[in-house]
Amino acid sequence: MKKICITIVSIAVVLILFEFKAIAQGEKFFDVIDEINYGEECLQTWQIGEAATVVSNLLSVAPENPYVRFFAGEVRFYEGNYQEALSFLKDALQEPEIAQRGRAFYDLVDKIYQTTSKFKEIKTEHFLFRYNEDKDAILADYALETLEKAYHAIGNDLGYFPKEPILVEVFPDAESFCAISTLTKEEIETSGTVAICLFNRVIITSPRLQPRGYQWLDTLTHEYVHYVIMKKTYNRVPIWLHEGIAKYEEERWFEGVSPKLPVSLESLLAEAVEKDYFITFRQMHPSLAKLKKKEDTALAFAEVFTVIDYLFNRGGYPLLTTILDSIKEGKSTEDAILSAIGVPFDEFEKNWLQDLKQKKFRRVHGIQVLPTRLKESSSLVDDIESVAEIEVKDARRFAILGDLLRREGLHSAAIVEYEKAFRKANNISPQIQNKLAMSYIMDTQYTKAEEILKVALEYYPEYSTTYISLGELYQRKGEYDAAVKILSQANSINPFNPIIHKNLASLYNKLKRKGDAEIELKRLMLVTK
Known part of the structure; x- marks a missing residue:
């Protein structure tokens, strides 16, 4: 599941309205x-x-x-x-x-x-991008290319192109992000919030603050969608509709991708249907970041995605823009939906929920919402750190033994221990999946390695190590174009990992793409200086 990005529609501390006194002022x-x-x-x-x-x-x-x-x-x-x-x-x-x-x-x-005074600013046709040059310089090219793509894609979808430059700021540490988001660290880590649209700008945390990064380019797009909705509708859209459209549109910067729920959210919905447990629109207000459990926040995102999908299937983007335009013109959300689809809001909500319960969502037992911990750490996650992330105690014990054997070059023996760990973890642990796959690769069992890595990628598309492992596999098989493609995707999650840039530079040289190889070597210098 993607790391979560939140918009808070209104915060009381922001605008201070005074009761003015007109004493002898005329x-x-x-x-x-x-x-x-x-x-x-x-x-x-x-x-x-x-x-x-x-x-x-x-x-x-x-x-x-x-x-x-x-x-x-x-x-x-x-x-x-x-x-x-x-x-x-x-x-x-x-x-x-x-x-x-x-x-x-x-x-x-x-x-x-105190934080932003140290920022560098880059201006493009539509954006002002600010970041800490000493720590986050590598983000600029990726971010601005993505944002410009999002500007056109989202503009075409929702019928709105902001005229003024859009301010985007990357906050370099947890303390400064807590300050500008007005969220506590506990709220951030409970909800998984890594970005916010607030104070007339898009605000994200640096992917450097997560051990393996997060899907930050999707997150940028998600928050930009919030920005467009705020501007287009005069900030009149309720949080469920806000988050639903943003979630539905967050991958629109990437050409050819259709909106789709990740497996983790689909599994949460399957469980919700089974238990008849849902987060209501009222509970979502004023912000999904205020929900008490990260699983509830994730479920809320899954629900509102399906709401937008339900509406989209009845009229596409013209229907969505009609609803937004009606809200802008002063109609309540309930009246806007009634006008757009001819059904009272209560009936619409009931019909959507009934439709949701009839869908055959895939339930994957054991799949988890990966935790959010905002803190600067090494760009590489070692065996000790990855083992500590394994929640099943017995699986962790076998994984530790596997790590010891793998470091001694005893790959066949390591595979035996990792397979034990894999079974104990019910075959769902991106940490164990990658350890086992890398041992398969070193043992030249490429088919098994690819099979397990593709499953890991399907379950946890935000887990950047899997892309690196697949890149290693394809490189060893001589499939250099496939290796480049998969490693390039890793950059949209964790551009701070030097292995990605080192391997890409090597691959580009093998493909006689000298210019691209030089770019990756420069990026390697940025993340290792």
Whole structure:
């Protein structure tokens, strides 16, 4: 299952609406109040350009007014101009009432600025991409190519192309991501949240913070879909519809891929149908990140994916855009769906659930939602770390013995122990699957290795080690093009693994693709410096 990415539609700490006092200010002050209130509404509805126009007008009329300056600080923050935001906010805090009620927002912006002030920015036709150059430089080319593809694909699907540059920021550590996401570390790790669309920007964590990365290019696209929905509908879409469309569209940057549930989510749905246990739309509000168990969050994503699939099968993208356009025009979600499909919302929800229960979802006993742990670690996961991830105690014991034998070059003996571990883990453990497959490869049992790795890839497509193992297999078989293809997919999960770039460089040289080999060697230098 992909690492989870979340949008929080509204957070109370963001917009601070003051009850203004018009003492000896005259009629003109009431005009200022009206403008600020209108500007705040623009921020809440993600019409940042309009809010910026309001600020410009207010600063020309009342540049020293502390309420105007506080609002200006809010707008500059939403525009991504942290330094100017802090300057306005600091001035505004001289007013005691603002200081009392606005200090928390100032502290939030200041904390985020401590990280973002070190960012490098790259501008393309449609995006402003910011990242820590010392740690995350390798991400830029991959990210911008993906984002530009997503811009056109999602725009065509949902009928909306943002005109202003879209700010995308990669946060380099757990502390800074907690600050800007306004989520606690516990909420992040419980829900599996690694990205968020908030404050008029797309925010992701660096894949460097996961031992094997995560499907971060899909995640970028997922969050960009949220951005489009926010802008298109004035931030009026409920979370279930938001997340459903984003989940449905997250692979649209990759040409030729049709929306499909991963096996892990399909298995969760099969179990939910069996137990008649579902996450309701009401429980999903205000954010899937607030659910108490990562399995519940994953199940919620699976459910809303099927909702969109249900709607799509009844009218494709025109139906989805009709619903979004109706919401933008002021209709409730319930009325928008009624108008689009001619069925009251309660009946629509009942029909979808009935359709869901009739589907033959595949149940895979033992498949798991892999944990999220945001912390910087080595780019390579060693045997000790991978064994520690194996949850079944007896399987872990056999895997340890297998590792010892494999390091001594006793591959046939290692296979015996890994096969024991494999059986104890009910044949479902990406760690054991890769250990066993690599021993098969070293023992030249290529057919067995490929079979087990393809199953591992089907069950855990986010587990980057499997792509590397398959790349090794294809390279040994002389299937260099296949090896390049599978290793290139690994980059969309963990571009920080030097083995990927080293092996790609070698493969490109064998294929006489000298230019591509040089690019991979440069990338290798970036991740090993």
